[in-house]
Amino acid sequence: MLINAAIIILGFWAPWIEPWHIGRRISLLEWLALELSRTGIASFSTGTTALLILASLIAAKAVLFRVWGAAYLGPTTVNSGSMVAGEVMADGPYRYMRNPLYIGLLCMVIALAFLMPVTGAAFALILITAFSIRLTLGEEAFLTAKIGEPYAAYLHAVPRFIPRFRGAPVPAGTKPQWLRAFVAELTPIGVLVAIIVYARNYDPQLTGRIILIFFGASLVVRAFLPRVNVNPEPMK
Numbered sequence: 001m002l003i004n005a006a007i008i009i010l011g012f013w014a015p016w017i018e019p020w021h022i023g024r025r026i027s028l029l030e031w032l033a034l035e036l037s038r039t040g041i042a043s044f045s046t047g048t049t050a051l052l053i054l055a056s057l058i059a060a061k062a063v064l065f066r067v068w069g070a071a072y073l074g075p076t077t078v079n080s081g082s083m084v085a086g087e088v089m090a091d092g093p094y095r096y097m098r099n100p101l102y103i104g105l106l107c108m109v110i111a112l113a114f115l116m117p118v119t120g121a122a123f124a125l126i127l128i129t130a131f132s133i134r135l136t137l138g139e140e141a142f143l144t145a146k147i148g149e150p151y152a153a154y155l156h157a158v159p160r161f162i163p164r165f166r167g168a169p170v171p172a173g174t175k176p177q178w179l180r181a182f183v184a185e186l187t188p189i190g191v192l193v194a195i196i197v198y199a200r201n202y203d204p205q206l207t208g209r210i211i212l213i214f215f216g217a218s219l220v221v222r223a224f225l226p227r228v229n230v231n232p233e234p235m236k
Contacts, residue, residue, distance in 0.1 A: 003131065004105065004109075004128060004131070005215070007123075007124050007127045007128055007131070008109065008112060008124055008128075010120070010123065010124070011112070011113070011116045011117075011120040011121060011123050011124030012112075012115070012116050012117075012120060012208075013120070014116070014117040014119055014120035014123070016119070017117060017119065022119055023117055023118050023119030023120075024117070024118070025117055026117060026118065027114065027115055027116060027117060027118075028113055028114050028115070028116055028117070028118050028121040029048065029051050029052070029055070029114040029115060030048075031118050032047065032051055032114075033047035033048040033051060034047075036050075049199075051114060052114075052195065052198070052199040053199075054114075055110075055111045055114040055115075055195050056111075056192065056195050056196055056199065058107050058110050058111040059107070059108065059111035059188065059191050059192040059195050060192055061104075061107045062104045062105070062106075062107035062108035062111060062188040062191065062192070063104075063185070063188045063189055063192050064104070065093065065100040065101065065103050065104030065107065066100075066101060066104035066105070066108070066185040066188045067178075067181045067182055067185045067188075067189075068092055068093045068100060068176075068181075069092070069093050069094070069100035069101040069104060070101065070177075070180075070181035070184055070185050071092065071176035071177050071178050071180075071181035072089065072091050072092035072093070072094060072174055072176050072177075073089060073094075073101070074177060074180075088147060088150050088151055088154045089174070090154060090158070090169040090170075090171070090172055091171050091172050091173070091174040091176075092171075092174070092176060093163075094158070095158065095168040095169050095171060096158065096159075096163040096164060096165055096168055097158060097159055097160070097161060097162065097163045097164070098136075098140075098154070098155070098158050098159065098160050098161075099132075099136055099160060099161055102132040102135070102136060102161070103161060104188060105128065105132060106128060106129060106132060107188075108187070108188045108191050109124055109125060109128045110125065111191055111192075111195060112124070112191060112211075113125055114195075115195075115198065115204065115207065136160065140155065154169070157169055180225070183221050184218070184221060184222060184225060185218070186214045186215075186217050186218035186221065187211075187214055187215050187218045189214060190210055190211050190213065190214020190215060190217075190218075191211060191214070193210055193214070194207045194208075194210040194211045194214075195207070197210060
């Protein structure tokens with residue numbers, strides 16, 4: 001979590017712009033809107049509005065995947081600093097894809113990238129994607145070794161990132177922990193709120209404060225979550 005936060009902060013900061021002249025201090029949102037205007041596809045104002053709607057939808061998708069995944073996996077497993085091996089989780093979003101939480105993380109970073117400088121957005125997206133893939137492959141190897149054939153069958157039945165709804169495994173009846181999941185996943189919720197607020201007043205400082213408040217609240221909540229997980233399933 002802290003590594004992801006550091007990457008996102010560097011994406012917004014983009015300290016290489018002034019000393020090394022790599023990119024300009026213009027947000028990806030503005031750059032895309034200017035390109036849409038330059039090519040005659042849409043005016044700058046219309047393009048900006050459309051892009052903010054797109055960013056909001058992507059942020060909402062991040063909330064969906066993060067909260068849905070955490071509700072079934074259990075917030076303490078999601079926030080564990082080490083890999084956890086238990087029974088194969090094939091409930092909720094894990095019936096359709098193996099890594100909804102990583103998809104949610106990527107959606108959150110994509111939404112935030114609209115507000116970053118262009119080079120910062122590229123930096124954050126590349127590193128978060130690479131880091132998520134590396135973690136995914138490591139977890140799969142770990143869980144295959146720990147769980148064996150049941151997990152191998154799950155790997156064969158459920159795709160890694162792209163949802164597949166046909167032929168999904170039969171649900172095992174795990175009860176979701178919705179309230180705990182919402183409380184634990186305050187960061188993507190804060191990103192969604194911040195982008196909606198930004199779309200109304202175009203105030204980057206207020207947007208940044210909202211994200212920091214939700215992120216800080218998330219850290220506090222996670223610190224007080226019980227360390228014993230109710231659903232010790234493996235997939236994160």
